[in-house]
Amino acid sequence: MRRDELLDAAEELLCDQGSAALTLAAVADRAGVSKGGLLYHFSSKEALIKGMVERLIGDFDDLMAAQPHDTYTKRYLGATLAAVRSGRLRRWAVVTGASGNLFLLAPLRDAMTRWHREALAEEADPVASQIVRLACEGLWDVASHDPGLHSESDLVALEARLLALL
Missing domain, CATH: 1.10.357 (Tetracycline Repressor; domain 2)
Incomplete structure (x- = not known):
C-alpha cells in the first residue's frame, strides 16, 4: 500500500470519527492493511500526523x-x-x-x-x-x-x- 493511501485512510478516519479514533490500528484497519504494513511507512501516530x-x-x-x-x-x-x-x-x-x-x-x-x-x-x-x-x-x-x-x-x-x- 502506498503512503498516500494510508494518509487518506487516516484523514477519512479523522473526518468520520474525530481525533480520539485516530489510532494506528484503526488507520490500518481503514486502509485494509496490517498494522505492520502501516508501521513500515509511519513508525508512530506522531509520524502519521506529521x-x-x-x-x-x-x-x-x-x-x-x-x-x-x-x-x-x-x-x-x-x-x-x-x-x-x-x-x-x-x-x-x-x-x-x-x-x-x-x-x-x-x-x-x-x-x-x-x-x-x-x-x-x-x-x-x-x-x-x-x-x-x-x-x-x-x-x-x-x-x-x-x-x-x-x-x-x-x-x-x-x-x-x-x-x-x-
Missing part, C-alpha cells in the same frame, strides 16, 4: 504553483478557491485538530508564516493583500466545517470582490 501535515503543505504549495495569476496574493486566492472547490481543504481542520502537539504542527506554522511573509515583499498594497489572504483563511475554516455552504456562484462572486480589493 505526514498528514506535510502533505497538506505540499498540496497547497502545488496549488499555488499552478495558479496563472501575476501576484502572490492572487495566486493564494486562486489556490484557496481551487482547494475549496475540490473539497481538499477539509483536511486542514481535521489534521490540525488531530494534534495537540505543537511540535507536530510546527511545519504548518512555518508554512503559514512563509505564505504570508512572501506576499509582503511583492504586493503593491500590502494591507489589501493581507485582507484578501485573511479572507482566504476564513474561507478555509468555513469550508472545512461546512463544505456545501458556498455554491459555485457564491465562490465566483467572492473571488471577484476579493480581486477587486487588489
